Amino acid sequence: MAPFIPLVRVNAILPFVSFLGKIGAPTQRYLNQARIPILALENPENLIPLYLGCQFIENLAHHEGTRALGIEMGLKTSLEDLGVYGRLLRHSLTLFDLFKFVEKTIDWHTSGDKVNLKINGDKAWICHRSNLPNDIVLCHENHYATMFYYNVIRLIADPAWQPEEIHFVSKKYCGLRDIDVFSNTQISFEQSTDAICFPRAFLSRSLRHFTPYSEAKRQEDKKLLQVTAPALDFPRSTQQVLRFLLRGGHPKIELVAEIAGMSVRSFQRYLAAEGLTYIRMVEQVRFDAAVDYLEDPDIKIIEIALELGYQDPANFTRAFKRWTGISPQEYRELHCNR
Structure with missing residues (x-):
């Protein structure tokens, strides 16, 4: 069975x-280097390949000379920064409720991470590991995620609390010991x-809620995340990658294979097996996206063509006629303006 592509x-x-x-x-330059279209950032709930996101973070840290970038960004990131998923987590009953929910649903936010809550005597550990099939180093991405979970624990911790232990997959970085909040923490690389290790007693502490959150809104958020979640199979995750890449023109198979962490030949072999x-597959993704856009009467045909990676709208019209026998405008009038 082919591996899915993490998003x-x-x-x-x-x-x-x-x-x-x-x-x-230069934000645009770093995004271009990671092959992330800036328009993809318009909707925070959009999906991007985890491989490209990690490239963006690692390149940024390297070129800006910021060795502790993942640590610094993680310490500044709150649950609210994770959009709909963060809102669900923020309204958990207790820290235990929150971490068990993350264990079960992290795939709603990213298909490239695994999170586990482990309890050993009077200690608890929240464990995180990335699942990226590429050789890219994940130092800053892993530091970022670990510090994010540290911030979550701080929501219910005593003001002066410091973790007893922190474990990192990455190689040793001495600068961590200069951060005041870890001055008494044993750090292993x-x-x-x-x-992150913390007292088991923290798990039963209540999270304070400052905004109302109805059950109807909770169910609405869950449904949205489930419908738009990263796919956990090879064909659908490949389609999600292709849809992300469309704005940059016709997605090259070499790039998609690289994102999938395999050679072009292996990628084609997995496709053939399906x-x-x-x-x-590119045509299917373009057609599905075109139909979605055509259902919105406020989106012009020329805008749809650009969204699908066609520099010349006439090429989009010809392709759509090849798929359906009619023009995009005729399709909209027949099926979408009811």
């Missing part, structure tokens, strides 16, 4: 985009998983 929601990288703006760095071809 993550856009809101996961937005703190890093904001950081670029604050320091006056090159571990099997990223993890009874698919790359060209046909």
Whole structure:
């Protein structure tokens, strides 16, 4: 069975985009280097390939000379920064309720992470590990996620609390010991998983809620996340990657294979095993996206063509006629303006 391609929601990288703006760095250049269209950032709930998101973060840290970037961004990121998923988590009953929910539903936010709550005597560990099939180093992404969970624990912790232990998968970074909040923390590197140790008693503490959140809204948020979640199979996750890449023109198979963490030949072999071809899959994704856009009468045909990666709208019209026998405008009049 072919592995699925990990994806993550856009809101996961937005703190890093904001950081670029604050320091006056060339945001567009870094996004281009990671092959992330800036228009993809318009909706924080959009999906992007985790591989490209990690490339963006790692390149940013390297070129801006910020060795502790993942740590710094993680310490500044709150539940609210994770959009709809963060809102669900923020309204958990207790820390135990929150972490058990994350264990079960992290795939709604990203299909590239695994999170586990482990209890050992009077201690508890929240453990995080990335599941990326590429050779890219994940130092900053892992630090970012670990510090995010540290912030979650701080919601119910005593003001002076420090973790007894923190484990990192990454190699040793001495600068962590200069951060005041970890001055009394035992930090271990090159571990099997990223993890934070905290008192088991914290798990039963209540999370304070400052905004109303009805059950109807909770169910609405759950449904939205489930419908738009990263796919956990090879064909559908490939389709999600293709839809993300469409704005940049016809997605090259070499790039999609790279994102999938395999050679072009292996990628084609996996497609063939599913009874698919790359060209046909691109056409299917373009057609499905076109139909979605045509249902919105406020989106012009020329705008749809650009969204689907056609520089010349006439090429989109010809392709749509090849798929349906009619023009996009005729399709809209027949099926969408009821």
